[in-house]
Amino acid sequence: xxxxxxxxxxxxxxxxxxxxxxxxxxxxxTGRLFLNHIIEYGFKGKIHLVNxxxxxxxxxxxxxxxxxxxxxxxYVISCIPAPFVAQLIKDSAxxxxxxxxxxxxxxAEFGTETGRQLEMGVQRLAQSTGVRVxxxxxxxxxxxxxxxxxxxxxxxxxxxxxxxxxxxxxTMYLVRAAGARGIRFNKVISYGNAxxxxxxxxxxxxxxxxxxxxxxxxxxxxKDGRRFYRVLQELAAVKPVVxxxxxxxxxxxxxxxxxxxxxxxxxxxxxxxxxxAGAIRVNDLxxxxxxxxxxxxxPLLGGKRLAMAGVGGxxxxxxTDDWDRAGFVLPQLPDDIRQAFRDALGNxxxxxxxxxxxxxxxxxxxxxxxxxxxxxxxxxGIDLLVFHLPIRGIMLSLAVAPIxxxxxxxxIIRLHRESAMPMAVVAHYMATGEGWHFAAKYVxxxxxxxxxxxHSIPSAAKAIDRFIRYHRNLMASQx
Amino acid sequence: xxxxxxxxxxxSIAIAGASPGKSGQWFLDSIRTSGFKGPIYAINSxxxxxxxxxxxxxxxxxxxxxxxxxxxxxxxxxxxxxRDCAAKGVKTISIYTSGFSETGTQEGRDLERxxxxxxxxSRIRIxxxxxxxxxxxxxGLSFAxxxxxxxxxxxxxxxxxxxTSYLIRAASQRGVRFSKAVSYGNAxxxxxxxxxEYLAHxxxxxxxxxxxxxxKDGERxxxxxxRLSAVKPVLVLKGGYTRAGGEIAASHTGSLAGSAEVxxxxxxxxxxxSVGNLEEMVDLxxxxxxxxxxxxxxxxxxxxxxxxxxxxxDELTMAGFxxxxxxxxxxxxxxxxxxxxxxxxxxxxxxxxxxxxxxSFYDVVKRLLSYSSGDSFDLGLIHAGxxxxxxxxxxxxxxxxxxxxxxxTRIHRETDKPLxxxxxxxxxxxxxxxxxxxxRGCSEAGMPxxHSMASAAKAIDRFLRYHEAxxxxGKTG
Numbered sequence: 001x002x003x004x005x006x007x008x009x010x011x012x013x014x015x016x017x018x019x020x021x022x023x024x025x026x027x028x029x030t031g032r033l034f035l036n037h038i039i040e041y042g043f044k045g046k047i048h049l050v051n052x053x054x055x056x057x058x059x060x061x062x063x064x065x066x067x068x069x070x071x072x073x074x075y076v077i078s079c080i081p082a083p084f085v086a087q088l089i090k091d092s093a094x095x096x097x098x099x100x101x102x103x104x105x106x107x108a109e110f111g112t113e114t115g116r117q118l119e120m121g122v123q124r125l126a127q128s129t130g131v132r133v134x135x136x137x138x139x140x141x142x143x144x145x146x147x148x149x150x151x152x153x154x155x156x157x158x159x160x161x162x163x164x165x166x167x168x169x170x171t172m173y174l175v176r177a178a179g180a181r182g183i184r185f186n187k188v189i190s191y192g193n194a195x196x197x198x199x200x201x202x203x204x205x206x207x208x209x210x211x212x213x214x215x216x217x218x219x220x221x222x223k224d225g226r227r228f229y230r231v232l233q234e235l236a237a238v239k240p241v242v243x244x245x246x247x248x249x250x251x252x253x254x255x256x257x258x259x260x261x262x263x264x265x266x267x268x269x270x271x272x273x274x275x276x277a278g279a280i281r282v283n284d285l286x287x288x289x290x291x292x293x294x295x296x297x298x299p300l301l302g303g304k305r306l307a308m309a310g311v312g313g314x315x316x317x318x319x320t321d322d323w324d325r326a327g328f329v330l331p332q333l334p335d336d337i338r339q340a341f342r343d344a345l346g347n348x349x350x351x352x353x354x355x356x357x358x359x360x361x362x363x364x365x366x367x368x369x370x371x372x373x374x375x376x377x378x379x380x381g382i383d384l385l386v387f388h389l390p391i392r393g394i395m396l397s398l399a400v401a402p403i404x405x406x407x408x409x410x411x412i413i414r415l416h417r418e419s420a421m422p423m424a425v426v427a428h429y430m431a432t433g434e435g436w437h438f439a440a441k442y443v444x445x446x447x448x449x450x451x452x453x454x455h456s457i458p459s460a461a462k463a464i465d466r467f468i469r470y471h472r473n474l475m476a477s478q479x
Numbered sequence: 480x481x482x483x484x485x486x487x488x489x490x491s492i493a494i495a496g497a498s499p500g501k502s503g504q505w506f507l508d509s510i511r512t513s514g515f516k517g518p519i520y521a522i523n524s525x526x527x528x529x530x531x532x533x534x535x536x537x538x539x540x541x542x543x544x545x546x547x548x549x550x551x552x553x554x555x556x557x558x559x560x561x562r563d564c565a566a567k568g569v570k571t572i573s574i575y576t577s578g579f580s581e582t583g584t585q586e587g588r589d590l591e592r593x594x595x596x597x598x599x600x601s602r603i604r605i606x607x608x609x610x611x612x613x614x615x616x617x618x619g620l621s622f623a624x625x626x627x628x629x630x631x632x633x634x635x636x637x638x639x640x641x642x643t644s645y646l647i648r649a650a651s652q653r654g655v656r657f658s659k660a661v662s663y664g665n666a667x668x669x670x671x672x673x674x675x676e677y678l679a680h681x682x683x684x685x686x687x688x689x690x691x692x693x694x695k696d697g698e699r700x701x702x703x704x705x706r707l708s709a710v711k712p713v714l715v716l717k718g719g720y721t722r723a724g725g726e727i728a729a730s731h732t733g734s735l736a737g738s739a740e741v742x743x744x745x746x747x748x749x750x751x752x753s754v755g756n757l758e759e760m761v762d763l764x765x766x767x768x769x770x771x772x773x774x775x776x777x778x779x780x781x782x783x784x785x786x787x788x789x790x791x792x793d794e795l796t797m798a799g800f801x802x803x804x805x806x807x808x809x810x811x812x813x814x815x816x817x818x819x820x821x822x823x824x825x826x827x828x829x830x831x832x833x834x835x836x837x838x839s840f841y842d843v844v845k846r847l848l849s850y851s852s853g854d855s856f857d858l859g860l861i862h863a864g865x866x867x868x869x870x871x872x873x874x875x876x877x878x879x880x881x882x883x884x885x886x887x888t889r890i891h892r893e894t895d896k897p898l899x900x901x902x903x904x905x906x907x908x909x910x911x912x913x914x915x916x917x918x919r920g921c922s923e924a925g926m927p928x929x930h931s932m933a934s935a936a937k938a939i940d941r942f943l944r945y946h947e948a949x950x951x952x953g954k955t956g
Contacts (some may be wrong), residue, residue, distance in 0.1 A: 165787020169864060173903070220789060234642065246786055251802055252793035258826055259785050284790065284933060313731040314639020314718055317692060318756060321724035330723060354730055390645065458756065 001098060003201045004208070009098035011143045013074040013185050015046035017097070020079035020192035021086060023055030023062055030103060031079035032057065039151035048073060054161065066091040073097050077140060082106035085136070086121050091163050093129035099141030099197075100133050108193055108261035109137055119195050119261070126196035133219070138192025139168040144185065145211075159184020160213035161292055164202040165244065166191060166220045166260050170285060174218070175195075178289040182447025183296055186211050200228045207235045214295050215239055216288060220246045221262025229273055236278035237477075241472065242291045243279045245270050278477070280470055290454060290463035297452035299422045301468055302383040304328045307357035307376055310388025310426075316356040319388055319457045326374060326461035329357045331381050340372035354449040356388065365407035368411050373411065375420035384464070385423045388457070389442070405438055415447040426460050485570040485675040486606060487615045487659045489547035490517040493538055493569075495560055496551030497521035497529045501549035502575060502591035504529050506622060514619035514628055518543055524552075527920050538563050547571045547620075549612060554578030557608070558593045572605055573612030577676055580665055580733035581609055591627070591667050591733075609732060610664025611640035614647060616657060617683070623647075631656020632685040635886035636674045638663060638692045638732050639718065642757060646688065649761045654922030655768045658683040665733050670695045672703045679707040686767050687711055688760060692718040693725075693734020701745055708750035714763050716754040717742055750952075752945055760927060769927040770939065771897045771948055775857040776800045780828035781844045785905075788828035789934040791862060798936035802827045803854040805847075813843065815872060818884035828862065841886040848894045859898040860935060861887055863917070880913050884920040891926045897925040901935050 021031035026193045049062045106120035126133040142149040144158040165171040171190040222228040247256030248267045255261045282288045363369040452461035498502035520810045523534035579591040611622040637643030643662040645757030727736045746753045778800045810825045929935035
């Protein structure tokens with residue numbers, strides 16, 4: 001089976017086999033974790049289990065051998081030791097499975113001759129039998145559309161973003177971090193050592209996948225540089241591709257080698273190649289989340305002029321510095337808008353009446369403020385309106401905070417709904433326990449209303465600046 | 480000029496403009512819940528009662544002495560209050576009221592000038608206007624009821640009330656304790672130079688942090704900052720660093736911000752440490768207050784695993800740290816001790832996902848920290864990537880995490896190597912509370928906690944460079 005067909009089949013899987021599940025009367029093992037997580041996530045397809053010892057767990061029968069399963073299987077997850085994997089590939093091929101995900105480690109990433117030999121064996125078998133191999137040393141696929149995941153807490157809704165990731169942990173982190181800010185994924189794959197299906201195959205697959213609108217990739221090393229570059233370039237011409245390269249330093253590359261047996265390549269070469277291919281290059285996973293949020297939620301911007309309304313004088317001063325450093329301009333507001341805010345404001349400490357506009361937490365609930373903010377949303381001299389919310393202002397006691405925050409949220413969401421102006425919210429994670437609690441709720445309300453949410457001004461500025469440059473380059477490169 | 484001691488250690492306090500539901504009551508309640516031992520009086524021209532206190536109509540009616548007054552009345556009435564306080568023998572008036580020079584109006588500037596004249600003619604000192612005033616845990620004076628009551632060695636001066644509050648809260652959350660802090664607003668009387676001069680001689684302060692929007696007297700500031708930096712580390716964040724930001728600073732605290740170039744050279748010459756933003760300030764305070772000085776840049780990273788370790792290695796390397804390989808004899812010893820099948824875990828960073836947060840985690844980390852040879856670690860970083868953990872169910876996670884906290888704090892207590900925790904937070908309902916609990920446990924044990932490998936690397940690099948520069952200066956000077 002060719003790789004694209006196999007990938008289509010597993011992202012739409014209807015049956016899975018977990019090989020190496022401990023029977024109920026034995027201890028916990030990784031096979032059991034896969035089982036628990038697949039059930040907890042709510043997979044509606046068939047779940048089959050295999051262990052030579054037989055037995056049962058959670059009321060499910062464990063078959064001694066793959067061939068004993070009476071039905072067809074799409075996707076096989078291997079949690080058995082490395083030396084037994086080659087036989088499993090053969091059995092999976094005989095059973096008609098589309099792909100085998102090797103959670104098993106102990107292959108090339110060990111840096112031993114045995115490990116390398118085992119991996120080469122698996123690779124050859126994949127080629128000769130046609131059953132495709134994901135991994136080894138990976139978590140495999142997360143496909144909300146098929147109701148399938150390796151972790152129970154990941155979002156269930158499907159979305160436009162697909163993510164390929166060479167590290168299982170980084171897959172978890174990004175899907176969670178971006179998920180908490182409203183990013184919904186279409187197809188996610190943790191692909192480990194990439195002995196058969198590699199990063200280039202995956203990018204090629206996502207290129208032709210109509211459901212994927214945005215691609216994100218965490219890559220530690222590539223197998224075939226030239227092919228990778230060509231495929232990336234072709235993909236980047238039609239869909240935004242956000243790439244994080246792990247192992248860019250010499251020491252990092254050494255770690256990458258023992259993590260996924262990757263040849264990392266030199267830092268400069270990578271950076272140049274990614275830029276030239278038209279990819280959006282990011283430096284860490286949080287930047288990747290910022291970029292995905294921007295690509296999914298931010299409308300096209302006319303330029304870099306913005307107005308900011310937010311809580312706190314000193315916060316406004318520092319925010320202005322940060323915007324300025326990233327090349328954004330905060331134009332002077334016209335007199336009628338300033339007057340509208342002046343009418344709304346009383347005698348609060350440090351209140352700033354220019355751009356940024358300093359709005360007390362209390363202000364958001366009042367009609368006079370809403371009126372002034374509506375006028376601000378109509379101002380033709382800006383391309384973007386940003387709300388800067390520090391979660392807990394100076395004098396906000398815990399007793400009133402939830403009420404005020406609800407009012408703020410409501411006001412901003414209403415403005416966003418009623419105005420054509422592009423808007424974003426910067427909601428700081430306040431460093432106290434209560435602050436975190438508020439932030440989680442607040443952020444959800446905003447993204448559900450379609451607002452772009454960031455957690456700091458510098459990170460917002462960086463992502464929005466990249467977003468603008470990306471579209472500018474895209475336009476320049478079009479004939 | 481006399482000492483600023485009375486500002487930080489008042490024995491009696493009055494709040495002018497204390498009416499229910501207004502800022503005056505908020506100040507009153509904050510002081511009452513912060514453990515202030517002396518008498519607290521409410522003043523309200525209309526009399527009445529606030530938070531169970533009968534309000535005096537004038538400060539002069541108060542029977543006992545008053546050291547310190549917090550002013551929350553409208554700006555036009557402030558000059559008379561300052562006169563009355565001076566007559567009463569009040570030593571300090573902290574003016575929360577705004578509507579002075581920061582408004583940019585002639586009226587505001589005149590009002591500010593008038594109160595300065597009154598202060599100079601008497602012996603009363605003014606903090607502000609347009610500020611939150613003093614946090615002094617030693618005497619239980621505070622402008623927010625949730626601030627820690629514990630006393631520490633960091634002093635903070637901040638020209639913005641919001642930024643000052645943010646720094647106190649964020650740093651306290653991570654185990655930093657303050658000797659004193661002051662939000663000083665427009666700085667019409669007591670300004671940044673007075674405060675820094677005082678802190679240079681304050682025996683209770685070992686580290687100074689400052690958020691400054693504008694300075695009143697450049698030459699004096701330079702002199703004071705240099706003297707202070709010679710004896711204590713001084714971390715300075717400049718608000719209004721860019722021209723655009725400077726214009727906003729003018730309307731925030733009436734500050735003339737000055738150019739970025741002048742500022743950079745001033746900070747550099749004085750030996751202070753320049754800080755880019757509030758989060759960086761918190762990271763540096765955590766480092767300077769809690770981390771013992773590493774002898775060098777050899778780092779051991781414990782935990783994280785897989786892709787997190789790859790990225791952590793990149794971050795640390797880019798910040799100038801090295802991750803020495805583990806010597807073969809140590810690997811051999813560990814293999815024998817722990818009988819591990821997966822050779823990959825005994826590398827640096829050490830992937831401890833196989834052992835989880837168990838006793839073996841404690842044993843391995845302890846052994847690695849105590850190993851001494853030419854390549855032994857100068858610094859240990861325990862890397863807990865919560866968001867990365869795929870393999871815990873929520874209930875298992877809860878037990879594991881408490882165990883982990885106990886092991887981590889035990890290692891920290893027992894080792895003489897500098898050690899920090901890098902805790903990657905995610906705001907998800909699933910794990911933020913647990914991560915926060917872990918942070919609290921470690922911070923309370925006096926262990927530095929960072930929220931990303933990049934921020935840890937950056938802060939510790941600055942810490943090392945600060946000490947390297949001082950050593951060089953010591954040798955040549």
